[in-house]
Amino acid sequence: xxxxxxxxxxxxxxxxxxxxxxTRYLLKLPRAGLVLLAGVPLVDVVMLVAGVIDLxxxxxxxxxxxxxxxxxxxxxxFGHQTIKWADKWAAHWLAGAPRPAKPPKGGxxxxxxxxxxxxxxxxxxxxxxxxMLALGLLSGNGYDALLGPAWTWTIVLVIDAFVSFSYxxxxxxx
Numbered sequence: 001x002x003x004x005x006x007x008x009x010x011x012x013x014x015x016x017x018x019x020x021x022x023t024r025y026l027l028k029l030p031r032a033g034l035v036l037l038a039g040v041p042l043v044d045v046v047m048l049v050a051g052v053i054d055l056x057x058x059x060x061x062x063x064x065x066x067x068x069x070x071x072x073x074x075x076x077x078f079g080h081q082t083i084k085w086a087d088k089w090a091a092h093w094l095a096g097a098p099r100p101a102k103p104p105k106g107g108x109x110x111x112x113x114x115x116x117x118x119x120x121x122x123x124x125x126x127x128x129x130x131x132m133l134a135l136g137l138l139s140g141n142g143y144d145a146l147l148g149p150a151w152t153w154t155i156v157l158v159i160d161a162f163v164s165f166s167y168x169x170x171x172x173x174x
Contacts (some may be wrong), residue, residue, distance in 0.1 A: 002051060039104065051065050064076070066150070128153070129147075133147075
């Protein structure tokens with residue numbers, strides 16, 4: 001059941017995002033669009049509450065609970081950036097705004113952007129793992145099941161650090 005809630009929340013995130021942009025730019029109702037966009041974080045609250053309720057009702061801690069924690073961490077760390085990205089493209093496609101600038105292909109600006117992305121990833125990791133620990137405390141016995149995905153995520157985070165910070169060490173073309 002929790003996996004269905006997670007899937008519904010993920011779909012809800014994108015539905016609210018698209019609905020907010022369409023309302024804002026096609027229907028020309030910026031306040032209503034903003035209300036829809038403000039609802040995007042509520043999707044995370046629904047996912048968290050569903051996981052807590054499941055555990056409080058005696059559900060066994062599982063990968064689904066970890067997945068909810070990961071989604072919430074990623075949403076908190078990258079959600080605002082994703083909404084800004086979508087807003088720029090929606091303004092371009094739906095309202096005739098200039099095309100968003102392409103990200104830099106190299107140089108110090110690319111290095112800075114990559115480092116910022118990694119720090120966002122680190123924030124997502126901290127939030128996600130913190131939620132996994134909190135859910136483990138709530139369940140009283142599920143640390144192995146809940147923290148299993150954290151080990152894989154740790155490896156991914158370390159690889160991402162090497163890749164992201166490698167842009168900072170590359171020689172700049174003169």
